Structure formats: C-alpha cells, structure tokens
Amino acid sequence: MKIVLKDLTKRYPGRGRKAQGDVIAVDHFNFEIPDGKLIGLLGPSGCGKSTTLNMICGLEKPTEGRIFFGDDDVTDLPPENRGVGMVFQSYALYPHLTVRQNIRFPLENRKGKDRMTRAEMDAQADEVARLVQIDGLMDRKPGELSGGQQQRVSIARALVKMPRVLLLDEPLSNLDARLRLQTREEIRRIQTETGITTVFVTHDQEEAMSISDGIVVMEAGVVNQIGKPQDVYDDPVNLFVAKFLGTPAINVFAGEVRSGHLFIGNEDVLEVRGAAEGEVFAGIRPEGFVPDEGGPLTLNLVRVEVMGRDTSVVSTHPALEGATVRSIISTENRIDPDAKTVRFSLKPAKVLLFAKETKERIRFEY
Amino acid sequence: MQNNKFKAWLYLLPAFVFLGIFMVYPLIDVFVYSFEEGYNSASQTYFGTGIYNYRYVLRDPYFLQAVKNTFLLVIITVPLSTGLALLISVGLSSIKPLRDLFQTIYFLPYVTNTLAVGLVFMILFQKTPYTDGFVNLIIKWFGGKSIDFIDGPYWAKMFVMCFYTVWVVMPFKILILTSALASVNPVYYSAAKVDGTSRFRIFRRITLPMISPMIFYLVITGFIGAFKAYSDEVAIFGTNLNAAGMNTIVGYVYDMLYGDSGGYPSYAAAAAIILFAIVLTITCINLMVSRRNIHYT
Amino acid sequence: METNYARIERRSRTLERVRKAVTYFFLVLWGILVLFPFYWMILTSVKSYSAYNSEYIPKLYTLSPTIRNYIDAFTAVPLARYFLNTLIFTVATTALMMLVIIPAAFAFSRLEFRGKNLVFTLFLSLMMIPNELVIITNFVTITDWNLRNSYLGLILPSVTSVFYIYLLKENFEQIPDALYKAAKVDGTSDFKYLVKVMLPICRPTVVTITILKVIECWNSYVWPRLITDDERYYLVSNGIQEIRENGFGRENIPAMMAAVVVISVPLIVLFLIFRRKIMTGVSRGGTKG
Numbered sequence A: 001m002k003i004v005l006k007d008l009t010k011r012y013p014g015r016g017r018k019a020q021g022d023v024i025a026v027d028h029f030n031f032e033i034p035d036g037k038l039i040g041l042l043g044p045s046g047c048g049k050s051t052t053l054n055m056i057c058g059l060e061k062p063t064e065g066r067i068f069f070g071d072d073d074v075t076d077l078p079p080e081n082r083g084v085g086m087v088f089q090s091y092a093l094y095p096h097l098t099v100r101q102n103i104r105f106p107l108e109n110r111k112g113k114d115r116m117t118r119a120e121m122d123a124q125a126d127e128v129a130r131l132v133q134i135d136g137l138m139d140r141k142p143g144e145l146s147g148g149q150q151q152r153v154s155i156a157r158a159l160v161k162m163p164r165v166l167l168l169d170e171p172l173s174n175l176d177a178r179l180r181l182q183t184r185e186e187i188r189r190i191q192t193e194t195g196i197t198t199v200f201v202t203h204d205q206e207e208a209m210s211i212s213d214g215i216v217v218m219e220a221g222v223v224n225q226i227g228k229p230q231d232v233y234d235d236p237v238n239l240f241v242a243k244f245l246g247t248p249a250i251n252v253f254a255g256e257v258r259s260g261h262l263f264i265g266n267e268d269v270l271e272v273r274g275a276a277e278g279e280v281f282a283g284i285r286p287e288g289f290v291p292d293e294g295g296p297l298t299l300n301l302v303r304v305e306v307m308g309r310d311t312s313v314v315s316t317h318p319a320l321e322g323a324t325v326r327s328i329i330s331t332e333n334r335i336d337p338d339a340k341t342v343r344f345s346l347k348p349a350k351v352l353l354f355a356k357e358t359k360e361r362i363r364f365e366y
Numbered sequence B: 001m002q003n004n005k006f007k008a009w010l011y012l013l014p015a016f017v018f019l020g021i022f023m024v025y026p027l028i029d030v031f032v033y034s035f036e037e038g039y040n041s042a043s044q045t046y047f048g049t050g051i052y053n054y055r056y057v058l059r060d061p062y063f064l065q066a067v068k069n070t071f072l073l074v075i076i077t078v079p080l081s082t083g084l085a086l087l088i089s090v091g092l093s094s095i096k097p098l099r100d101l102f103q104t105i106y107f108l109p110y111v112t113n114t115l116a117v118g119l120v121f122m123i124l125f126q127k128t129p130y131t132d133g134f135v136n137l138i139i140k141w142f143g144g145k146s147i148d149f150i151d152g153p154y155w156a157k158m159f160v161m162c163f164y165t166v167w168v169v170m171p172f173k174i175l176i177l178t179s180a181l182a183s184v185n186p187v188y189y190s191a192a193k194v195d196g197t198s199r200f201r202i203f204r205r206i207t208l209p210m211i212s213p214m215i216f217y218l219v220i221t222g223f224i225g226a227f228k229a230y231s232d233e234v235a236i237f238g239t240n241l242n243a244a245g246m247n248t249i250v251g252y253v254y255d256m257l258y259g260d261s262g263g264y265p266s267y268a269a270a271a272a273i274i275l276f277a278i279v280l281t282i283t284c285i286n287l288m289v290s291r292r293n294i295h296y297t
Numbered sequence C: 001m002e003t004n005y006a007r008i009e010r011r012s013r014t015l016e017r018v019r020k021a022v023t024y025f026f027l028v029l030w031g032i033l034v035l036f037p038f039y040w041m042i043l044t045s046v047k048s049y050s051a052y053n054s055e056y057i058p059k060l061y062t063l064s065p066t067i068r069n070y071i072d073a074f075t076a077v078p079l080a081r082y083f084l085n086t087l088i089f090t091v092a093t094t095a096l097m098m099l100v101i102i103p104a105a106f107a108f109s110r111l112e113f114r115g116k117n118l119v120f121t122l123f124l125s126l127m128m129i130p131n132e133l134v135i136i137t138n139f140v141t142i143t144d145w146n147l148r149n150s151y152l153g154l155i156l157p158s159v160t161s162v163f164y165i166y167l168l169k170e171n172f173e174q175i176p177d178a179l180y181k182a183a184k185v186d187g188t189s190d191f192k193y194l195v196k197v198m199l200p201i202c203r204p205t206v207v208t209i210t211i212l213k214v215i216e217c218w219n220s221y222v223w224p225r226l227i228t229d230d231e232r233y234y235l236v237s238n239g240i241q242e243i244r245e246n247g248f249g250r251e252n253i254p255a256m257m258a259a260v261v262v263i264s265v266p267l268i269v270l271f272l273i274f275r276r277k278i279m280t281g282v283s284r285g286g287t288k289g
Helices: A049-057 A099-108 A118-131 A147-159 A177-194 A205-211 A229-234 A239-244 B002-035 B052-059 B061-093 B099-111 B114-125 B134-141 B154-182 B186-194 B199-227 B231-237 B249-257 B265-293 C002-045 C049-054 C068-075 C079-109 C116-128 C131-144 C151-158 C162-173 C177-185 C190-201 C203-219 C222-227 C236-247 C253-273 C275-288
Strands: A003-012 A023-033 A038-042 A064-069 A084-087 A165-169 A197-202 A214-219 A222-227 A251-258 A261-264 A267-271 A278-284 A289-291 A297-306 A310-316 A325-330 A341-346 A351-355
Touching: A003 A049, A023 A049, A023 A064, A023 A222, A038 A049, A038 A177, A038 A205, A049 A084, A049 A165, A049 A197, A084 A147, A084 B186, A099 A118, A099 A147, A118 A147, A118 A177, A147 A165, A147 A177, A165 A177, A177 A197, A177 A205, A197 A205, A205 A229, A214 A229, A214 A239, A222 A229, A222 A239, A239 A278, A239 A351, A251 A325, A261 A278, A267 A297, A289 A325, B002 B052, B002 B265, B002 C079, B002 C116, B002 C131, B002 C151, B002 C162, B052 B061, B052 B265, B061 B099, B061 B154, B061 B199, B061 B249, B061 C002, B099 B154, B099 C002, B099 C253, B099 C275, B114 B134, B114 B154, B114 B231, B114 C002, B114 C236, B114 C253, B154 B199, B154 B231, B154 C002, B154 C275, B186 B199, B199 B265, B249 B265, B249 C131, B249 C222, B265 C131, C002 C253, C049 C253, C068 C079, C068 C253, C079 C116, C079 C151, C079 C162, C079 C190, C079 C203, C079 C236, C079 C253, C116 C162, C131 C151, C131 C222, C151 C222, C162 C203, C177 C190, C190 C203, C203 C253, C203 C275, C222 C236, C236 C253, C253 C275
Parallel strands: A038 A197, A038 A214, A084 A165, A165 A197
Antiparallel strands: A003 A023, A003 A064, A214 A222, A251 A261, A251 A278, A261 A267, A278 A351, A289 A341, A297 A310, A297 A341, A310 A325
16 A cells, blocks of 8 residues: 655644744645555654654644545545554553453454454454564563564564555664664564555664665655665765765765865865855765875874774864764774774765755765 | 660650650540540449440440441441542543642631531521521422421431531542542553544543542541541531430540530440451452552552 | 624624633632631621621621630630640651551561551551441540540540551552662661661652641541530640530630631641642542542
8 A cells, every 4th residue: 555645744733822823843745655665754753753653653633735545535534434454653552451351352353243242352353463473472461572572563463454554653762772673673574574555763874774665754844855765875965865874874065166176275185177156064984984094084093993894093173063073984994993083985875965954965976 | 776775765865755755645545535434534443343334335225326327427428529520520620720729629628617607607508597598498499398407307307417527528539539530641541542542431441440549548537537526517417416416426435425415435445446356448449449449559 | 705704703703702601600709608707707707796786788898897706716625725725636646657657657568577468458448438337436435534534535546547558558568669779788687778768759648638637637627526514624625616516605606716726727727728729638538549
C-alpha cells in the first residue's frame, strides 16, 4: 500500500496568555511512500516527525492537506478504519494482560461479520508471535519481559490485524546500545518478510540510515530532503542535513571561493570549478582528510586517538565553526602524536560547500 | 559511634513515650479489661476473670441493634459511594471546562465539621408540628406522602443515615479516583484507539484494571471507616442513639464507657474487641478476594 | 465513499455532544446535592425566628435577611469560648505533634542504630490499631490523672500519629544520601542538617501534614466529648451538640444555623485559600496509607 501525503499541515493554536499566532508543527509535507518500503522520518526532537506519524495514524487530524492510502482518501477516517498498526515509543503494552491477551486485543475489538472465533484469534496471535520470535513468552505479563521482548510484543500487537501500514514511533530509543543494533535488524527482517509499508520515526541518524529504504530529514516542521540514505549523506541539500547525518559529524569551516578555488584562512585548499564566488561554509566529512606532508590544509594537532580499525585525529583551526576538527584516517598512516601541526589534502567528493546566508548547498565540479 | 546510637534513641524518645502511654499500654490494657468481670470504675475493683463481659455484650439487645445498624450501613454505603464516586470521577475526567470548579465543590464536605452539617441534614429531613421540612416538600411535589425521617420509621432513619454517610465520604473517594484516572498513561488510550476499541471496552478492559488497586484501596478503607461510624449518626439523631434505635457499634462502646448509661469499661472493651475482630476478618477476606482479581504494576 | 465517511463523522459528533450533555447534567446534579445543605444553612441563618417558624412550607429564599441570629449565637451560648478552645486545642496539638514526629521520622530515615528495622516494623504494625480500641484505657488514664476538663487532657492523647511519622520518613528518605554526606564533610551536626536541609526540602509534606492535622483537630468530636463535660472546655463540635440539645431551646433553628455557619466558615476559607495544597495533600496522604 503506497502512502501519499499531500500538503500535509498541522498548526496548533498559540498557547500562553498572549497567543502569538499558531505554532506550525508540520508545514506542507508532500511525499509519496512507495508500496512495501521502509521509510525513516528523521530529525531532531520537536521537528514535527511524531506529529506527522500521528496524522498518518489518525490520532491527530491535519489542519490542511490530505492523506491517501493507495487511492483511498483516509484523511477523515478514525484510526481503526484506516488499517494501521502502531508501535509506541513506550510500547504501551497493557500491564495487566498477558502477552497473548495483549496481541489478541486488537482482534477482539472487531464486530459484526469481521468478528473472529477464539480459535482463529489465537491462531493468528500465535502466527505473528512466531514471526517476531516471542512464541515462548505468550503467558507472561509485560512486566516480566526485557525491553527488547516488550518491543517485539508491541510489534506483534501492531501486526496481528494485518495492517496496510505499520508505524513505529522511536522504536529503539528505550533499548540499550547492544539491543538496539539487534532490534533494528529484526525490524528490517520483519518488514521484509511481511512486505508491509512501514514508516518509523527516529532522531538517531545511524538508526535511520542503517535499515531504511529511504529517509526524510525534517527540521522545524519542514521537510529538508528525501532520498536513499547514502544519497542524502553524500549529497545533502543544505548545511542542516549535512550536519545532521554522519558520526562523527561533518567539520564546518568558514571559507571563501575566489577564482574557482576554495580558501580556508589563506590557504588554497581545493579547486572548486563552477562554484559562485564569495564567502561560504565548507563542510568536510571526517573521512575526507588525507594525511599529506605537502597538503594545503594545516591543522593544529590536539591529540591522536587510535581506535583499532582506524585513527581519529583531533585538531583545531582558526576558521573552524565549532571546537575541534575530527578526521578519520586509516591506521596505515602514522601521525606523530607529539607534532605541533598536521597537514592534509582533501578528497573533493567529501567537501561540501554551502552559501553563507541561505546555508543552501553550492555545487561544484572536480 | 556509641554516641550516635544514643542520639537516635533520644530523637525517638518523645514519640515512644506518647505511643507507649496512649497506644501500646492501652492496647494490652483493653484486653485485660475485657476479661475482668464486674469491674467497678469507682472502686477500681473486680471480682473475677472470664468471658462474662463478652457474653453480656453479645446478649445485649442494644448491642445487637447496633451491630445490625452498622452492618446495614456498611453494606449499603460502601458499594454505593464507591460506585457513585467512580461514575462521577469518570465524568469529571472526560470534561475540560468547569472541571476545577466541580472538583472544588465536590471536595467541600471533606473540610466541614460533620457535626455541624449533620444538623443541617437533620433540619432538611425533619418533620415537626410546625413544618414538614424541605425533603418532604419535594416528596409531596412528586405526589408522595410526608415522612418523618428523623423520628419516624426505621427504614426512613436508615435512609437518612446512609444518605448522609455517602455525602460525607464522597469527597475523599472522588479525589482518589480522579487522581487515579489521571495517572493512567494516555498512550494506552492512543494504542486502544488505533485498534478501534470501543469506549466501553476501553473502560472495562483498560481503565478499570489499571485503577483497580485504588478502587480496592477505597473499598477496604471504606469498610473500615463505615464500621467505625459514629459521629455522623450523633450529628443527625443526637447523642442518645440507643433511644433513636440508630446506635452503631462504636456508639455502643462509648455509651458503655461514659454518659448516662456509662461506667462499664469492661463491657466497652469487650465490644471494642468484637468490633476489631469483625473489621480484621472482613479486611482479610477483602485481601484474599483482591489477590485474585487485582492487578498491581 | 466520501459522503459515507462524512456521515459516520457527523453521527459520531452528535453522539459525542449527547454524551457531553448527559455528563454535565449529572455533574451539576451532584454539585447541587453537595452545595444545597450549605445554601440551606446560610439561608436559614438569615431568616428571622418568627419568619422561619411561620413557614409551614419552607421557602427557598428570604426577602428580609437579618443578622440577629448571629448576635444570638455569640451571646446566648458561649460560642466564642468554644472557638477559642478549639483554636488552642488545634494549634497546641498540631505544634506538639510536629515536635514529636519530626525527630522520630528523622531517626528512622537517617540515623543508624541497632534494631532499627525491628523497631520500625513493630512501629508500623501500630498503624493497624483502631482508635476505638485504645480510647477506653486512655479515658481511664486521663481520668486517673485528674486531667478531665483540661486542655492537657484534650491534647495529650492526640499528639502522636504513626501514620504521619511514616509519611514524613518516606519523604525524608527521598533526599539523596549525597546531601547528608556533603553536610557531614562540612561538619554539620545532625540536628542542624535536619533543620537547615531536610525540613526545607520536605516543606510540602510538612505543610500537608499540618493541614490534615488541623482539619482533624477542628472536627474532632469523640475524644473531647468523652473527656469534657464542663462547658468551659467544649470544642466547637461538642458545642454544636450542646446547642442542639440544650442551647437556644430546641426550636430556635435559625440561631442554630448561624452557629453552624460560624463554625464551618474557618475551614472552608482555609480550604479555598490552600485548595491545591489540601487536595494534593489529602490524595497523597490517602494513597500512601
């Protein structure tokens, strides 16, 4: 089932004694989610991603715009008539019901001709339990399960009614780091096996990048960029997206483009053909630095962190926006930790330019 | 370190002195009293020990009347007030405007002197040669016959007693239940809504189990409180409850101890211990029933 | 398709409106039931004696309010005396109780001594003892001490509360250990730590306990009735009962109602001022019991 969002907008009335206009949580969101894909809504907290999810689910009504599931306009439908399954951040498992009762709960709500017999319900519950691999825990209460297991129960409860669309709100944020890795692969597996169009919300870019077919980066209610994870990372449309994706984060320098060359400080660091002249922000990905005795960029070395597979070089530069530059280089390159400075040349593909005023991307040829 | 230990006891000393004199000693003493036969409070002498006091109390028609009144009061008011409080609390939590106002009004009886307001209830229900009273006015409006609720038939007196008791205990119950309802995480309601759960089913399958510990707490304290009913009755029927036929077990204890029929601390002690035994038994039964049906998080 | 959804939507909205109306109707009904006795007592208290007695069918309003009954309430019976007694009783009992329970709660929560757990368990089990059981001996004790008809006799048995010690102790224990250690490193004495750190942090609970105790004292009836038969030591509750049985003559109901209003007003005013504190206090005190 493909999902189409058309000019989706949510405004909340201004709060406080002096209502200073409305708060716009989501501003004209347009997007088409292809059938059977896993899409991550990504952004910092308060960017409107949860509101968007709630609108798709039907828990909140959009102020403007329409939502289509396939060709059905579901904008005015209550959640139960949309055929959505939702996994809540805190799982929202009913603590007084067993795992089996929790999973069966959505089926028991059906009325009339959709009503299932007890045996059918149990069969269906068992089937999804097997899918998410909790079939051994059916008679326990949620309180007796680990966080990861609760998460699976919550997914099973969302899947049991065979939803057209599966929605997950920060599905991994309540898990510890190790479980998070495992569970996100699990979500990917379940999604692939069921083929249900899935939207999930997260503020963790690594999480979104690692399992989604596509990501949507949001900021303050506005969609910044939509695309495949690697494409968005390699080719961000603005400084916000560039900064938001990637760990360690991109290093941003104040620079200037003069006669087809990028200058950081007084050093001509890279040839940038076709870029407009003027002041820019130059973002350099950590992996864009190549140690080079004769390289154009000189950084003041702070320390070298050897991390096994590769080495992280921490240094400073007067033109830097932010405290330190972090560059990741392969361990084959030896850097003298006692040196005062270190020189680099740059990989052109890892250098991204942004206009000083608009912070929009400036493209160049290399 | 030695010094520290000494200091701890010093901090506890005042509490222990008071508790020792006014709680622990009396607790032992009351059992002693209850077995001392023919105790005379003037000469402080008694002429035997045994279970005579209990036998006397259990045969005393006033005591039996008091037990009957108390049990009726408990059985009627506890379920009624708890159920009513639940309905009102659910209603309260489903509205937004005026909620604060309603909550404030509903809480008023809690901070009023029950003796004082009981007098108002008496006047509202009373029928005298000069006036039929307000309640009878309403009854007549609906075409009924006027009744003296204060000095009339037993059922009418019982009705006033229960009515006033419910009026007095409601504020506490409404308060506890509204805060219990407010503490249910709204995400459960969202989850249920996504699954298309009907309003009634949400209430029965989610809300009710989640607040069941609080309901149960109210039932237990309600039972205990109703068994100890006394001042509400005095407020309506006056201090001579035996004459009104509206005495309660606690009232019987006090009457035996003091007042026109007083001076028998041994009988009072025996009656108090019987009351304690009843309350303890009922509480234990409650606990056993609840263990099977209540979900605790 | 479109119109179908719209119809469902409209129907559910109508249903919602009906539900709201029914809810409000019953809430208002209960509100009237609660408020009516208060209205009636104020109304009756401003009706003149003759007007009240001439109304065979009681009127729901009065056109000629009078304050005569209030004057009677203070002159014909010693209402001011009852008030003063209650005030003395309430303030003294509450203050004394605080002096007793705060150190005890402190000892249980902060100090280490041998047998603490055992003592505390025994202590908690006292919470189950109903007042009715111990009041008999207390009555005899106070009589033996010749303290009947005295403030001391009224106050002494009411100054400890196992439950409030428990409530306070729980609250004290929520203060992080680190604060105590920091104070110890700075050389603060236990007593100073209690007064300067713990009490200010736990002020809400202390206020709650104070309010609950004040309400309890103001409305107490049973013990004062047992221990006083001299009018000079009556509290308001006993005063009301006295007024009812021997006061203005049984028939002067307006004067009685004036007395009832006067007695009810202080707590209601207190409640309206500290509404939130009292309500959260009662629900907290209630749920922890």
